[in-house]
Amino acid sequence: MSVSASPTPLLGDRLCENGYECVKILPATNDAHGGVIVDLKEPMDSELFATLLRSSLLHWKKQGKDGVWIKLPIELVNLVETAVKEGFWYHHAEPNYLMLVYWIPKTGCTIPPNASHCVGVGAIVLNDKKEVLVVQEKRGGFHGIGVWKIPTGVVDAGEEIFEAAIREVKEETGIDTEFMEVLAFRHTHNSFFGKSDLSFVCMLRPLSFDIKKQDLEIEAAQWMPFEEFADQPFNQMHEPFKYMIELCLAKVENGYDGFSPRPVSSYFVEELNCLYLNSHDLDNTS
Structure with a gap:
């Protein structure tokens, strides 16, 4: 299945909150349903990824976002375990990538299932x-x-x-x-x-x-x-x-x-x- 996204980036690599502290987060785009999509392409250390992911989830929660999609190409398989430990689960896979997903709100999850x-x-x-x-x-x-x-x-x-x-x-x-x-x-x-x-x-x-x-x-x-x-x-x-x-x-x-x-x-x-x-x-x- 595909996840539609807005054409312009929603978030940058670095976000300054309250005008003082700069917090680094993962780049992401809005999807059409109140969530965000992280489409990683460059190699990244798993420890750095864990730090950025936690900061990003806190920020997206403050923004009132719902679902978080992380698209991991097969070259970044080293990041899968880190994402799962932070609460992400598998949604679907293709030959060249794995899609993981996370639901932020406490309400019932409305993320559509994988193609049936x-x-x-x-x-x-x-x-x-x-x-x-x-x-x-x-x-x-x-x-x-x-x-x-x-x-x-x-x-x-x-x-x-x-x-x-x-x-x-x-x-x-x-x-x-x-x-x-x-x-x-x-x-x-x-x-x-x-x-x-x-x-x-x-x-x-x-x-x-x-x-x-x-x-x-x-x-x-x-x-x-x-x-x-x-x-x-x-x-x-x-x-x-x-x-x-x-x-x-x-x-x-x-x-x-x-x-x-x-x-x-x-x-x-x-x-x-x-x-x-x-x-x-x-x-x-x-």
């Missing part, structure tokens, strides 16, 4: 011969059980759902596609490290047909007649796959309308993002 969900996509790619693009995986729960499945994967940070679906198909099979719709999504819990999952079932149109499978994760890939794919015993036993097949048939035969991405602007950010909606029904009622 992983977002995934599954891509149904159906050609004009009513063949579906399927793979067998080299690893994971589907390895070694003989099941042909649709390409799936995780949405990367900053990536749109439709972009992830197109990318995963290309990576696993070499097939270029055009995104059509989200047909459905599934919400599950207690997955990877106790997190929840949102998985989006997507329909795509193939733009190429010669398969070039990925060697690292994919055992085999092929265009399979849809009826043969649907009749796999596993698909009849595993209810989410059974519904996926029914949705695909409803789309092809009965005009089932899913959600397609529509770029929208926002008051809060400059970049466009996508709202997924039933464009067919919306446009017909406008």
Whole structure:
């Protein structure tokens, strides 16, 4: 998750209180929720850090600040123990930094939890011969059980759902596609490290047909007649796959309308993002 901050520094390295005593504190910026963010980049001795941190916490408490975020790059791992001893706790980590947090007020803590969900996509790619693009995986729960499945994967940070679906198909099979719709999504819990999952079932149109499978994760890939794919015993036993097949048939035969991405602007950010909606029904009622 990200923590928004004001563009100008709130505090300097040195603060003079009452016009007499100069107290050195950590440089920080305001966040958007009454707290401060300390983004350390330069090496620092742990004892000096402890002294500055205590002075800073006293100052921020006098200012009426709430949450204190400390972003420690992996190079400053020596400061983690010092921060924890002062009452900070882990909030989240990325490959190159650890975010620690502290709540100053005596009231209940309102710091949002770490990101709770992983977002995934599954891509149904159906050609004009009513063949579906399927793979067998080299690893994971589907390895070694003989099941042909649709390409799936995780949405990367900053990536749109439709972009992830197109990318995963290309990576696993070499097939270029055009995104059509989200047909459905599934919400599950207690997955990877106790997190929840949102998985989006997507329909795509193939733009190429010669398969070039990925060697690292994919055992085999092929265009399979849809009826043969649907009749796999596993698909009849595993209810989410059974519904996926029914949705695909409803789309092809009965005009089932899913959600397609529509770029929208926002008051809060400059970049466009996508709202997924039933464009067919919306446009017909406008």
